[in-house]
Amino acid sequence: MSKRGQTRHLDIRTHPTSSTGKEDAGVFFIGTATTILEWRGIRVLTDPNFLHAGDHVHLGPGVTSQRRTNPAIELDKLPELDCILLSHYHEDHFDRIVEDSLNRDFPIVTTPHAKRCLTSSSRSEPFKSVYALDFFESMLLECRNSSETGHDESATPAIKVTGMPGKHVPPGPISKLNDLLNAVPPTNGWLLELGWATGMRDISHHGNPASEFRTSYRIYISGDTLFVDELKEIPKWLEGKQIDLMLIHLGGTTIPGALAPLVMVTMDAKQGLQLIRLINADITIPIHYDDYDVFLSPLTEFMKEIEQAGLQDQVVYLDRGDQYRFTV
Ligand SMILES: [Zn+2]
Secondary structure, three states, X not given: OOOOOOOOOOOEEOOOOOOOOOOOEEEEEEEOOEEEXXXXXXXXXXXXOOOOOOOEEEEEOOEEEEEOOOOOOOHHHOOOOOEEEOOOOOOOOOOHHHHHHOOOOOOEEEXXXXXXXXXXXXXXXXXXXXXXXXXXXXXXXXOOOOOOOOOOOOEEEEEEEEEEOOOOOOOOHHHHHHHHHOOOOOOOEEEEEEEEEEOOOOOOEXXXXXXXXXXXXXXEEOOOOOXXXXXHHHHHHHOOOOOOEEEEEOOOEEEEEOOEEEEEOOOOXXXXXXXXXXXXXXXEEEEOOOOEOOEOOOHHHHHHHHHHOOOXXXXXXXXXXXEEEEOO
């Protein structure tokens, strides 16, 4: 079934126009929306999904999907991690094996809906360290290795996480029906600000830590959203601050599936281009584009859109197992 142990030459990519050779941070692409973001000893795992080609996920009443790809590494081979960032509670982003095997105390930052599911007292083993962020709410994650300091000796490297708007179902009657059926869960995007915190030592300070935090690098992750009006709030909220790197969930996920393509619930190539124009990030990396049979918009479609728009210099393509290095 799965092709474990397959070897392939894995690439390290940098900014297409300005590599210094001394990049101090990276995004490692594992597959679907699963990545490891690493900077100064802090490691954040996004949307953990370690299923293999041929495995199935359940995505709502009557909707299942088969995985077509393998993750770049196995779940039990992961390096030490600080937290999981979970955009929404859907099996192609948090599969059952991950859910069963994860230590109950492991920190997870997610949506209020996913927090309710993961911590529910009706579960046999509820998770105990789940932090919910609504749209535009923030919290600070700090480095395990707090001996590292910045230019200012009292500052430690930290990542500030802010929930960003997202809509996994199109607005209108389908959205109303979805609210009734509770079929497709609500989703967040994320803004990750890599920077320096002063006077804070513990992981997971809730609330707005902005007064004690200096941002050096901004990463926006779209989450499983469509291109909806709510996303236009993001540049307004940023007030002109530049996004350095965007991870964009594509795939044009269409349910219930290819045989009955009724409702698209993630961005396809055209919507991806719209989001690139809206966010205007320095670099965009597409993820979540070919791993399941409900992903009907292939990456080649997106590449064509980008080429026609003349935006090739703003996009870096990663295969599973590739890493993008950058400087904070
Ligand atoms: Zn998804």
